[in-house]
Amino acid sequence: MIKRVGVLTSGGDAPGMNAAIRAIVLTGAAYNIDIIGFRHGFNGLLDDDYQTLLPQHVQNIIQHGGTILKSARCKALHTPEGAKQAAEALQRLQLDALVVIGGDGSFRGALAIAEHYHGQIIGVPGTIDNDVDGTDYTIGFATAIDTALDAIDKIRDTADAFERIFLVELMGRHSGYITLSAGIAGGAEQIICPEFGALQPEDLKTLIAPVQRAQLLRGKSSYIIVVAENSYPGGTTALAEALSTALGIECRACILGHIQRGGSPVGADRILATKLGAYAIEQLVLGANLMMAGEINQQAVLYPMAQTGAKKKQIDPYLVRWQQTIASD
Ligand SMILES: Nc1ncnc2c1ncn2[C@@H]1O[C@H](COP(=O)(O)OP(=O)(O)O)[C@@H](O)[C@H]1O
Numbered sequence: 199m200i201k202r203v204g205v206l207t208s209g210g211d212a213p214g215m216n217a218a219i220r221a222i223v224l225t226g227a228a229y230n231i232d233i234i235g236f237r238h239g240f241n242g243l244l245d246d247d248y249q250t251l252l253p254q255h256v257q258n259i260i261q262h263g264g265t266i267l268k269s270a271r272c273k274a275l276h277t278p279e280g281a282k283q284a285a286e287a288l289q290r291l292q293l294d295a296l297v298v299i300g301g302d303g304s305f306r307g308a309l310a311i312a313e314h315y316h317g318q319i320i321g322v323p324g325t326i327d328n329d330v331d332g333t334d335y336t337i338g339f340a341t342a343i344d345t346a347l348d349a350i351d352k353i354r355d356t357a358d359a360f361e362r363i364f365l366v367e368l369m370g371r372h373s374g375y376i377t378l379s380a381g382i383a384g385g386a387e388q389i390i391c392p393e394f395g396a397l398q399p400e401d402l403k404t405l406i407a408p409v410q411r412a413q414l415l416r417g418k419s420s421y422i423i424v425v426a427e428n429s430y431p432g433g434t435t436a437l438a439e440a441l442s443t444a445l446g447i448e449c450r451a452c453i454l455g456h457i458q459r460g461g462s463p464v465g466a467d468r469i470l471a472t473k474l475g476a477y478a479i480e481q482l483v484l485g486a487n488l489m490m491a492g493e494i495n496q497q498a499v500l501y502p503m504a505q506t507g508a509k510k511k512q513i514d515p516y517l518v519r520w521q522q523t524i525a526s527d
């Protein structure tokens with residue numbers, strides 16, 4: 199019988215985390231389960247920083263970005279002592295289960311705790327990067343795309359007016375999901391992301407030739423290259439400078455950064471978060487352990503937490519081929 203469940207948000211915050219917390223609290227109340235919210239990610243377990251979450255605490259939060267529980271990265275959890283201490287906190291507070299809302303890193307943290315914990319643990323995928331296996335989309339990704347798109351559309355106006363090349367840097371440390379998706383939707387002429395291979399200074403000619411073709415043959419007045427972070431030595435600003443020198447045309451870099459993590463979650467993220475938060479609680483009641491609540495083909499599914507980061511989630515090969523062979527030529 200599950201009576202008390204802890205919940206925390208960990209790693210990069212993502213729009214929709216609040217909607218997930220709300221669904222967890224409301225579903226918990228329906229099953230007569232007490233929900234205890236830990237603040238600042240796993241740090242809340244180590245610092246005894248928690249509060250009981252009642253339905254009234256999650257009123258009017260579905261529309262807000264960020265997370266009412268705060269999020270953080272927790273260095274201590276990378277040590278066996280930290281994981282043991284976190285598990286001891288869960289036992290001491292008599293928690294039957296823990297819900298971790300975060301990315302595959304947070305799920306690795308949860309698995310470290312599980313080595314010392316007798317209760318159940320379930321994950322809910324929350325990260326703008328969409329780099330978690332076992333779910334088509336993560337909570338926050340859809341909002342991040344719209345935020346990036348809004349910026350790309352605006353940059354297009356000034357790029358066109360000034361007949362400039364713009365490089366727009368988007369987030370995703372290890373994954374090009376945001377970059378490919380926002381690049382396709384924003385009509386970017388070129389896309390640079392980890393899945394297409396690292397770009398080195400000596401490879402610049404592969405970028406330059408299509409730019410020249412577009413300008414000479416098609417008379418393009420604006421040209422947008424979206425770039426995933428960490429794609430070029432020295433960063434996107436260095437890449438813009440190198441391109442300016444090579445092409446003799448003004449290139450500008452725009453780093454969107456953490457803007458992509460904020461804002462009111464779009465409908466798709468609120469719906470996904472509500473579904474997965476509720477499903478996580480219902481599956482805990484049914485005995486799920488060390489699983490992630492995901493959604494595949496609109497169906498809520500359980501997926502082993504240990505496999506959520508085991509292989510690199512594939513970005514859409516059809517769009518990759520189209521972008522590389524048709525859109526960027
Ligand atoms: N291998 C690991 N062992 C223990 N804890 C981990 C491990 N990887 C990540 N964590 C915990 O999860 C937190 C968030 O991980 P991170 O990769 O930054 O974000 P995300 O969950 O969004 O992928 C880390 O700060 C750490 O506390």
Ligand SMILES: O=P(O)(O)OC[C@H]1O[C@](O)(COP(=O)(O)O)[C@@H](O)[C@@H]1O
Nearest residue numbers: 209210301325326327369370371459
């Ligand atoms: O906020 P920080 O610590 O600068 O981290 C930035 C990173 O966090 C993210 O926004 C989200 O990543 P995670 O969800 O894996 O934490 C990445 O896109 C970005 O590289």
